[in-house]
Amino acid sequence: MKIVFQHDHPLPIKTYGGTERIMFWHMKELVRQGHHVVLIGHPNSSVEAHGISHVKMAREDHNNWKHLVPKDADVIHLQYNHTVDLPIPTINTVHGNGQMGEYFSKNSVFVSNSHARNHGSDIYIHNALDFSEYPSPDLTREGWDNFLFLAKASWKVKNLKGAVHACKTAKKKLHVAGGRYWWPSRFVTSYGQVGGEQKLKIMSQCDALIFPVRWHEPFGIAIIEAWAMGLPVLASCHGCPAEIITPAVGAVYRTEEDLIQGLRVKPAVSQAAQIRQFAQQNFAIAGYTERYLALYKKIINGEQLGQRQPCWARPESAQHVLPF
Structure with a gap:
């Protein structure tokens, strides 16, 4: 399977950045399992040593990078809410809480059951770690x-x-x-x-x-x-x-x-x-990757993960401070 990722900042991340680390571990695990992984990313990323193909973005590509996507890609996997205008199935991992009135792709994957429910969805995969680190x-x-x-x-x-x-x-x-x-x-x-x-x-x-x-x-x-x-x-x-x-x-x-x-x-x-x-x-990156591969196969076969577009479903805003 040929899976494309896009990220604006250099990978691997050096200090703070949980989202970036999980994405990078997932990319490496995909390579370990025999898949072709492509990063459309910052020119200072250092991913080739891990078997990841690197398509370097120029400054003018940051808001319009779809022309860099290989035509033979099977899946595009994004870590943010964005729809790519290409005939290639796209999956979106939602890491944070949505804003009032913000709608997400039907192929959105949340990071916990409660997170999914709060957006009117039931599609989630728990985050995971590379325990070697x-x-x-x-x-x-x-x-x-x-x-x-x-x-x-x-x-x-x-x-x-x-x-x-x-x-x-x-x-x-x-x-x-x-x-x-x-x-x-x-x-x-x-x-x-x-x-x-x-x-x-x-x-x-x-x-x-x-x-x-x-x-x-x-x-x-x-x-x-x-x-x-x-x-x-x-x-x-x-x-x-x-x-x-x-x-x-x-x-x-x-x-x-x-x-x-x-x-x-x-x-x-x-x-x-x-x-x-x-x-x-319960939280190893190998299991995380296996679960995502199952979802990749679904959307490649033309299925949509959800029946409707998720959105923040609670009456108060996501930033509302709860009692404790």
Whole structure:
């Protein structure tokens, strides 16, 4: 199968960028399984060493790149909401929440069941990791004092403010990776935007991830990254966390007060090795790719994945701050 991807920024990504990393891992896995993968992308991308064909975009191609698509392509796979005016089946992965009145392609794939339902769809594939990029967890760590916040700190719905308040109240240390917390506190260490080895080092120093989001979370890549490192996850109940977190690998809370109690007294979660094993069994890139290949075959055969165009289906906007 010949599958075409398009992306404006250099790949592989060097620091922050969950969407880009998942797309790149998927592309590599497709190559590993014997498919021909083409990236129409930034001229500074370095993908050929991974068996990916690279069609370099010029500056003037960014808003009109369809003439670069090989005529013998079987599928175009995009990571954003766009319809390509070509006689080639196109599939769209929707990573975020839609705006009021925004309609998506019938061949849209969401990243969790709750994410799909919030857009009036039932088509989804959970995100996944390439576990070769995550070292095995430290099996000797047994503390419950250092907690990780791994999200865009400036984004109100990710609720850094609530994470800080919970850790201060429970007298626990919070490590903020994904932005800056500017108010001095003996309970908070802020690292800014991090990626690669620096991020893995910070994660290895923590005992759990806290994920107190206050919106309908589409997925939360940080959750499965934490599991890859053997860390349990303490999350709010909004969106995908409630869908994928089981008592063996974390806890889901309805209020900040409940989260604070979870910080004070460790839930009865599995050991680090079992948490990583759970992640490998459920969120490995090979399985993700197999599921997408099944959808590629459907649209190549002329099927549409959905019966109608998905759109944001809730009465409040996606950015509405939910109670926690």
